[in-house]
Amino acid sequence: MTVGAIIVDGVSKRFRLERNRPSSLKEAVLRVGRTRDADEFWVLKNVDLDIAPGSFFGLIGHNGSGKSTLLRLMAGIHRPTVGSVEATGRLSALLELGTGFHPDLTGRENVYLNGAMLGISRKQMTASMDDIIEFSGIGDFVDEPVKIYSSGMYVRLGFAVAVNVSPDILLVDEVIAVGDEEFQRRCLKHMDMLRDRGTTIVLVSHNTDLMDECHQVGWLDHGKLVKVGTPGDVVSAYLQMVDSSENTLRAHDI
Amino acid sequence: MQFSLSPSVRKSITLIYHFAERESKSRYKRSLLGWFWSFLNPLVTVGVYWFIFGAVYRAEPPMTGNGNAESFGLYLFTGLIIWTLFTGLVEGSMEWLTSVSDLRKKIYFPTETALLGGAASNLVQTLLEVMVLVVIMGALSNIGWTLVFLPVAMVLALGFGLGLGFIVSVLNARYRDVKYLMGILLNVAFFAVPIVYTPELLESEEIPEAARVLVEWNPVALFIEISRDAAYFLQVPLWNRFLAALAWSVTTFVVGWVFFRKQSMSISEEP
Numbered sequence: 001m002t003v004g005a006i007i008v009d010g011v012s013k014r015f016r017l018e019r020n021r022p023s024s025l026k027e028a029v030l031r032v033g034r035t036r037d038a039d040e041f042w043v044l045k046n047v048d049l050d051i052a053p054g055s056f057f058g059l060i061g062h063n064g065s066g067k068s069t070l071l072r073l074m075a076g077i078h079r080p081t082v083g084s085v086e087a088t089g090r091l092s093a094l095l096e097l098g099t100g101f102h103p104d105l106t107g108r109e110n111v112y113l114n115g116a117m118l119g120i121s122r123k124q125m126t127a128s129m130d131d132i133i134e135f136s137g138i139g140d141f142v143d144e145p146v147k148i149y150s151s152g153m154y155v156r157l158g159f160a161v162a163v164n165v166s167p168d169i170l171l172v173d174e175v176i177a178v179g180d181e182e183f184q185r186r187c188l189k190h191m192d193m194l195r196d197r198g199t200t201i202v203l204v205s206h207n208t209d210l211m212d213e214c215h216q217v218g219w220l221d222h223g224k225l226v227k228v229g230t231p232g233d234v235v236s237a238y239l240q241m242v243d244s245s246e247n248t249l250r251a252h253d254i
Numbered sequence: 255m256q257f258s259l260s261p262s263v264r265k266s267i268t269l270i271y272h273f274a275e276r277e278s279k280s281r282y283k284r285s286l287l288g289w290f291w292s293f294l295n296p297l298v299t300v301g302v303y304w305f306i307f308g309a310v311y312r313a314e315p316p317m318t319g320n321g322n323a324e325s326f327g328l329y330l331f332t333g334l335i336i337w338t339l340f341t342g343l344v345e346g347s348m349e350w351l352t353s354v355s356d357l358r359k360k361i362y363f364p365t366e367t368a369l370l371g372g373a374a375s376n377l378v379q380t381l382l383e384v385m386v387l388v389v390i391m392g393a394l395s396n397i398g399w400t401l402v403f404l405p406v407a408m409v410l411a412l413g414f415g416l417g418l419g420f421i422v423s424v425l426n427a428r429y430r431d432v433k434y435l436m437g438i439l440l441n442v443a444f445f446a447v448p449i450v451y452t453p454e455l456l457e458s459e460e461i462p463e464a465a466r467v468l469v470e471w472n473p474v475a476l477f478i479e480i481s482r483d484a485a486y487f488l489q490v491p492l493w494n495r496f497l498a499a500l501a502w503s504v505t506t507f508v509v510g511w512v513f514f515r516k517q518s519m520s521i522s523e524e525p
Binding site: 026101102116121 | 261262264265268269271272276280354357358359360361362363429430431432435519520522523
């Protein structure tokens with residue numbers, strides 16, 4: 001398989017709902033024999049998706065449509081219940097706040113830890129450390145434990161690591177929205193650069209302007225991939241659906 | 255010939271090193287004496303047990319290998335080293351897995367590296383204790399080539415403790431009761447292992463045969479007997495004891511490893 005390709009093949013993902021989940025041995029024992037069918041929830045249903053190496057792919061959909069879960073499956077954090085996900089090459093993921101930082105370690109230690117998780121040696125990481133600190137703009141805070149960071153600093157450092165390890169695949173989940181305007185622009189510029197270098201980028205966002213930058217956009221609705229195509233087609237179909245459901249809501253109000 | 259490792263193995267080794275370093279650093283963080291505690295802790299433990307069981311209860315230790323001393327302190331130490339390594343691995347595993355479970359929800363990495371790293375750090379700790387042990391052995395002039403069996407006993411205990419740790423850490427990620435349950439079980443187990451008493455003490459009519467067999471053939475007791483042969487009696491361990499210990503160690507490690515590999519992917523889905 002080519003480096004940078006992502007193949008999602010017939011993937012379904014089931015989660016168990018927490019309220020019905022036994023959290024102690026006692027509860028688990030008391031529950032033996034009871035049916036649990038109702039506790040399950042299918043977040044993704046039979047999703048097929050081929051993302052070519054070097055493409056910039058956008059994922060769009062309402063809250064809870066399964067976008068983040070799909071991204072996590074690509075990142076290898078979860079295993080699909082049915083089907084398979086293959087992502088070849090060095091994969092860097094920015095999922096929600098904190099992106100794999102350990103709160104008690106300093107920013108610098110976390111950079112090394114993240115590097116280790118990507119299979120990058122300490123030596124190589126030291127070489128790109130200055131770039132990472134520079135890009136994140138967190139300055140001396142790099143030697144403070146990340147638990148004292150502001151959410152903006154968290155994201156900035158996370159992004160700085162993710163883009164400075166020369167990934168083959170970059171997964172970004174909405175996080176850059178947390179940074180200020182200036183940082184957002186720098187991120188976009190950097191993503192453009194990575195894209196030009198041939199990095200596959202998968203981006204989850206509600207920002208339709210950002211979606212226009214993508215080669216392809218996929219629209220997830222209640223766990224189903226309903227449409228994949230050019231940004232123009234998919235985004236307008238999505239917006240149409242949003243508008244029509246808003247109208248239905250209004251009709252109810254009246 | 256160039257020896258090269260596959261990228262995923264290299265990645266795991268980097269991570270194991272990282273977790274080991276982190277565990278070692280955090281162990282005595284914000285302490286003035288730092289690593290000094292590593293020496294003080296086992297010495298005080300041995301001291302207290304020696305006072306209670308040796309001086310107060312007048313335990314009678316067997317003759318040491320050199321035939322001129324009966325050192326209850328050394329007798330205790332040879333047992334405690336293995337016991338501390340074993341319990342450290344079982345209790346540590348649960349802690350090490352818990353400490354990375356949040357991280358694992360945000361980024362993929364082979365979770366077993368956290369346990370292997372923690373185990374490596376524990377092993378370093380044990381090696382420091384071995385240094386103290388060798389000094390004591392030297393002071394009693396009870397020292398010999400059989401000391402090479404001490405690392406063997408340590409490796410056997412490592413395999414068994416880590417194998418058990420693999421299993422209980424995954425169970426503990428699901429049900430936090432496991433941690434408390436293990437705390438109690440280990441407390442009980444301490445007395446099922448001949449550390450503060452000699453196995454000969456059980457050779458009495460009042461003690462049921464089953465209890466004697468349990469104490470003689472339970473895995474941790476086997477490891478301790480090997481360590482005692484190596485550092486106290488200065489004799490080659492019995493081959494049947496060694497084989498039994500090896501079987502326990504290898505089987506537990508393999509079962510634990512397979513179980514962990516199978517279950518650890520779902521850790522990212524635990525609440």
